[in-house]
């Protein structure tokens with residue numbers, strides 16, 4: 729058996745060893761859900777940036793640029809952080825540079841892991857199957873919200889701990905608590921997570937369709953990983 733643990737915020741990542749592990753970065757609302765949607769619908773690859781201005785400069789190099797802060801499209805950026813914007817395949821073949829409030833910061837802080845995967849509910853089972861072939865310890869890195877715990881990333885962590893229980897043991901309180909929460913509430917993610925602070929924040933921006941997408945299970949048989957150049961790529 730391999731081990732699985734959960735880090736509830738990028739502010740706590742220094743408490744965890746990354747080396748030798750598969751780190752699954754998760755930002756359900758909305759960064760990692762958007763990355764999976766973009767790659768599933770034809771975007772060729774995604775270069776994540778923690779810094780807004782560094783991301784903006786990629787437009788001169790032919791990249792589509794996606795920038796979001798506090799839930800809103802950053803001024804001058806072509807794309808915000810909406811997964812549904814990619815579902816029609818309008819950006820097929822493009823390279824995307826992307827920066828978001830929480831998600832791309834968590835990717836940046838995961839460097840040093842043996843492998844970094846991008847987690848979302850729409851590709852949960854594909855990620856589970858991929859991890860089970862690897863026989864490595866797993867750390868789930870929740871992006872949270874501005875350094876704080878959030879319900880949606882933690883519930884995804886519980887779903888992953890539960891789905892991997894035949895191959896990965898959890899012996900720390902956070903992972904066990906989230907597995908229990910998912911067992912109790914996972915049958916109706918939408919109703920449980922409607923109370924999440926981040927869902928309410930996004931509802932105020934009138935983007936319920938994004939929330940619905942982010943909470944839909946297993947739409948894609950696509951694994952998203954960070955490759956040797958630091959790009960996010962889809963692997964079928």
Ligand SMILES: O=C(O)[C@H](CS(=O)(=O)O)OP(=O)(O)O
Nearest residue numbers: 758759798799828829830831
């Ligand atoms: O756009 C989002 O969903 C959030 C913005 S915020 O957390 O509401 O400010 O960004 P993300 O990096 O996807 O958490």
